[in-house]
Amino acid sequence: MGNGVQGGNLQENNKTVIWRPHEEKYRTSEWYTGSGQITTADEGLSFEVTAVYQLKSEVKVIKDIFAISNDTLGNIYRPRGRCIAVVDQTVAQLYGEKIEGYFQAQEISLELMVVRAWESDKTPETVHRILGFLGKDGCDVSRNEPVLVIGGGVLSDVAGLACALQHRRTPYIMIGTTIIAAIDAGPSPRTCTNGTQFKNSIGVYHPPVLTLVDRQFFATLDMGHIRNGMAEIIKMAVTDDKELFELLEEYGQELIKTRFATMDASEDLAKIADLIIYKALYAYMKHEGTNMFETYQDRPHAYGHTWSPRFEPAVKLMHGHAVTIGMAFGATLSKELGWLSEQECQRIINLSSKLGLSVYHPVLEDTTIMIEGQKNMRRKRGDGGLWAPLPTTIGVCDYAQEVEPDLLNQAVIAHKEYCSQLPNQGAGEQMYLRDLGLE
């Protein structure tokens, strides 16, 4: 290549060359491609490059991923002769034998790293350890060899980040084994580790090339994590899908009780569970998957995530509870702004509360933390405004750009008053992180 003929020089005038690399001949990745243009300046000593990068990210809800008869993973890894996998420690304890048995039966060699992935392990050190496994001193993964990541949201964030850093971009396939990982963190392009004061602040955009969702994994989740995962489904329901909201109102409690229809559940409930998972994934990826680099801030899935990244680590809440507190407060704020009716605001708060999720925490009254949270978020979201998604009706949201301290305080007071008459004054069940010894 180099003279613009053999490669992909599609168009040329005096100043601009549109260049598309030779697709068939030189392409090495199944998932990533790109093209660009180069424009020279009149003085002949400078030029500007504009490039477009394209990626493919597939999502599938499937059954029994590790049943010997299921060829989904076999077909991907057999031609490569091996599978490099990073697996959450608890998942390895519960499913390790099954996973190893599967690859053995498929005659694919498995190179496996087991990682403890508690929230407190979401650190650059954990990312480094995974890089050690992937790199030259470990299994020396190729830049086109998809790493298999199996675990919860913490693992998907740190292992996804390690994959992004290895060879600058190594693909990975995600099997989310918690609800949060299955429908939100897993398919998400946002890989990360925690910073010192702000969750998830260090990372890169690198979605899995394939996300496989099998709700059978939820059978071993404890109730706390089932409930926790419901928060992210409620988020998509409130901001994007009214029908999903109504399904949660009708079946939410039963789904929690049956661990998402994996225990003592009818066929009908199992179908509802798949529908709810699919709808949540679709709503999420419709916005997040088509805006992979968060270039645009009309992001409904940021609902409940404006103040919580600051207060979640401060009071050691489980992520889902921090998000529902943020969402419930956001609903009240929207009502105070005159955007949302009182009746719909209460419906949103009541759904979370009925499912045992937290809708209130005294940390909301800590003005310093709340204002600091807004400041951090404004900086993170690009200085243009706060871009806080708030529901305007169930299934639709708009974005608040400014929340002055007076309005913030007024909304906190109104929210506290409403929540004080809810069970436990709006506190949820098992709301604190257990890996830090809190309950």
Ligand SMILES: NC(=O)c1ccc[n+]([C@@H]2O[C@H](COP(=O)([O-])OP(=O)(O)OC[C@H]3O[C@@H](n4cnc5c(N)ncnc54)[C@H](O)[C@@H]3O)[C@@H](O)[C@H]2O)c1
């Ligand atoms: N990147 C994103 O867009 C995004 C989105 C949402 C959440 N997150 C992140 O995800 C994290 C929360 O995810 P999470 O709730 O999955 O937490 P987690 O990864 O800590 O998993 C929860 C616990 O469940 C265990 N576990 C995993 N699968 C299991 C199974 N099938 N059976 C029994 N136990 C199992 C894990 O070992 C862990 O102890 C937070 O750090 C949050 O910031 C990221």
